[in-house]
Amino acid sequence: MTATPTHRSVWLKIQPASRSNARGAATAVRRGGTECRNRLISRALQQACDRAAANGLIPVQFLQEDPSTVEQDMTETDVVEETVDELAVLRAVAADAATFFRACLVEPTAGRRTRRALAARRLPILTAADGIGYAPEGWTALTTHLQGLGYTDEHLLAAGVSVRSRTTHLIDRFRARITFAVHDAAGDVVGFTARAFDEDRAAAAAAGHDLPKYLNTCETALYRKREVLYGLTPQVRRLLGAGALPVLVEGPTDALAITLAGAGSYVGIASCGTALTSEHLDLLHDVLQVNTTGQGHDTSLGTSGLGRRGLAVAFDCDKAGRGAARRAFELATARGLRLLEVTLPEGGDPASLPRTQLAELLEHVQHTPLVLSLIRDAVTPWTGRLHEDTSQLNAVRAAVRLIDPVHDDLDMGQCLAAVAVATGADAGCVVDELLDHRTNSATA
Numbered sequence: 001m002t003a004t005p006t007h008r009s010v011w012l013k014i015q016p017a018s019r020s021n022a023r024g025a026a027t028a029v030r031r032g033g034t035e036c037r038n039r040l041i042s043r044a045l046q047q048a049c050d051r052a053a054a055n056g057l058i059p060v061q062f063l064q065e066d067p068s069t070v071e072q073d074m075t076e077t078d079v080v081e082e083t084v085d086e087l088a089v090l091r092a093v094a095a096d097a098a099t100f101f102r103a104c105l106v107e108p109t110a111g112r113r114t115r116r117a118l119a120a121r122r123l124p125i126l127t128a129a130d131g132i133g134y135a136p137e138g139w140t141a142l143t144t145h146l147q148g149l150g151y152t153d154e155h156l157l158a159a160g161v162s163v164r165s166r167t168t169h170l171i172d173r174f175r176a177r178i179t180f181a182v183h184d185a186a187g188d189v190v191g192f193t194a195r196a197f198d199e200d201r202a203a204a205a206a207a208g209h210d211l212p213k214y215l216n217t218c219e220t221a222l223y224r225k226r227e228v229l230y231g232l233t234p235q236v237r238r239l240l241g242a243g244a245l246p247v248l249v250e251g252p253t254d255a256l257a258i259t260l261a262g263a264g265s266y267v268g269i270a271s272c273g274t275a276l277t278s279e280h281l282d283l284l285h286d287v288l289q290v291n292t293t294g295q296g297h298d299t300s301l302g303t304s305g306l307g308r309r310g311l312a313v314a315f316d317c318d319k320a321g322r323g324a325a326r327r328a329f330e331l332a333t334a335r336g337l338r339l340l341e342v343t344l345p346e347g348g349d350p351a352s353l354p355r356t357q358l359a360e361l362l363e364h365v366q367h368t369p370l371v372l373s374l375i376r377d378a379v380t381p382w383t384g385r386l387h388e389d390t391s392q393l394n395a396v397r398a399a400v401r402l403i404d405p406v407h408d409d410l411d412m413g414q415c416l417a418a419v420a421v422a423t424g425a426d427a428g429c430v431v432d433e434l435l436d437h438r439t440n441s442a443t444a
Contacts, residue, residue: 007304008013012253034112086158090222093159094181096188100145101133101179101192110136114178116199121351123256129234131181135174135194139165142172142341160191160217176200176217179182180252182223183232183273185286191217193230193252194273214251216272227279228271232287237441240266241291245313245365246284248276248328250321253351256316258342261350261358266312268350268363276328281306281335306337312365316349322377335406341370369411372418375399386424393433395423400433404441 014230037074063304105111105125114134118125125132135142141160147153153170165171177194184190193216217223230252236259244267247258251270253287256267271280285306313328314320325341331341342365344350350358378398385391396419403415416434 007109009331022197036181057078059165067356087221089151089155090159090220091188091190093146093155093161094149094191094222096149096181097142097159097161097192098131098133098181098189100130101135101181103133104136104141105132105134110134113197117178121253121257122355123253123260123351124352126269131179131183131189131233133179133181134277135172135177135179137176139171139175142174143170158220160220160223163218169424171216177215180235182217182228182230183234184222184228185232185233185283185290187232189236191223192216193270195251195253203374215275224279225274226274226277227283229280229283230272232283233257235259236267236269237287237291239264240288243309245312245340246288247314247362247365249314250324251349251351254314254349257350257353257358258362259356261355262362265361266362268314275324276331278335281332281337284311310338310340312340312342313370314344314350317344317346324376325370326374329374330405333407335405338408338411339370340365341368341373343368343373369408369414371403371406371411371415374402375415375418376422379419380400382423392423392425394424394428395431397437400430400437402428404434404437 003095045062052138105114111134115125118132123132124272143156146156146161153162155319156170157164161173163173174192177196179192179194181189182191182193193214196211201211201213216225219225233377236244239259239262242264244262244265246269247262247266249255249258249268249270251272255268255270258266261367262268269284286310288306311332313325315325329339342350342361344361355360371443379403381398382391382395386395399419399422403412403419406412414431416427419430420424423430
C-alpha cells in the first residue's frame, strides 16, 4: 500500500519528563487529505512546537516521506499517528476556544459584566496565560467562530466545546458564563470549567429552574475529570518549580484566591467538583518532578516530588467540605503523603475572605496537619456525652481508627494529645486503644 505524505518531528529531551510528558514527548503529526485538514494539522503542529519549547524539548529532525519513492504496509504505527493527529487537533480546538473566551472577556462592552463579577471577588483579570475568559450569551458564538477556523462539527463535539441541540443543530456548551481553562501536566488547555453569574442563578431559581453554579467540559479524549486539576497554568507551574506548596481547594475562584494571597509560596489547585483521586496525586507529582530543577525523576510519591513537598487542603467548612477533607486524608495517607490544612473560619471559603486574612491563614498551614481537625470531626457525635464511660470510649476508638495510618512521629504525638484533649480520656488509655486497634487490624 502506498503511504500518504507524512511529516514526523522527533523531539530531544533536555530535562526530566513526567509520565504524562513522556507519552507525548515524541510527537508525530500526519498531514494529508483536504486543504482544510492540512490547515488544522499545521496549526496543531505549530502549537506542539510551542509546547515543546516551553517544556524544554527541541525538534532535532524533520522528515517528509515521498509516497512516490516510499512504499510500506499499514502497521500499528499508522494507527498511532492517526490518533496523535486527532488529539493534536483537539488540543488546537481547546486552545482556540480559550483565545476566543479571552477576547470576549477583554472586549469593552461584552466583557464588562464578567470583569465586574471578577472585581467583586477581588480577582484581577490576570494574563491570557491564566485562562480566564467569558462565554458570551447566545447559542452559537463559539461554535460559529471555530467553524470559521476550519474545524468540523466532529472536532467541536469531540473537544467538548459544542453539543447537539434537540433539533440536532450544533450549539455552544458554555453560554453566559465566566470560563476558566483547565491545563494538563504539560501546560496545554484541555477543557474548561465555567461559572454562572449569581444574578442568573437567582433568576433561574425564581422561575423554578436549576442553573448549575459550575459546568465542566464533558468527558473527552483530553479531559477526564479524574485525571485533571484546575490551576496548573504556566505561572503556577513556575511557582511550583520554585518551591511553592500546592493547596487543594474546591473551585477555580478559590484556587485563584490562594495563588494571589500566597505571594509565591502557595498556589491553589482545584478538583472542580470531583473528589480527590489517585490520578490527581499522580498528576501533581509529575508536575513537581518536571518543574523542580535539580531533582531527579522518581516515580515514588513518598520520596520525592509531591511526597517531599507535601500538600495542603482548604475546603469549605460545611458537611460536603469536611467529607472531601476526610476522603483526601484517607487517600493521601494510603500513599504515604502528609496533608496539611488551611483552617478557614466557619462558613468561609478562600475566595470570600479578604486577601490579607487569607495570607495570614496560609502562614500557619505548615504547622497544621489536617488530621487534627478530622479528630475533632470524629469525636463530634459523642460531644455532650463524654462524661459517660461508654461514649468516651467510643469517641476514643473512632479517633484512633483515624490516626492509625499517620506515619510522621511529630504528627502522631500531636494526634495522641489531640484525642486526649477532645475526649477527656487519659493519654495512656488513648495509647492502649491505638495499640489494640493495630493488633486487631493485623490479625483480621
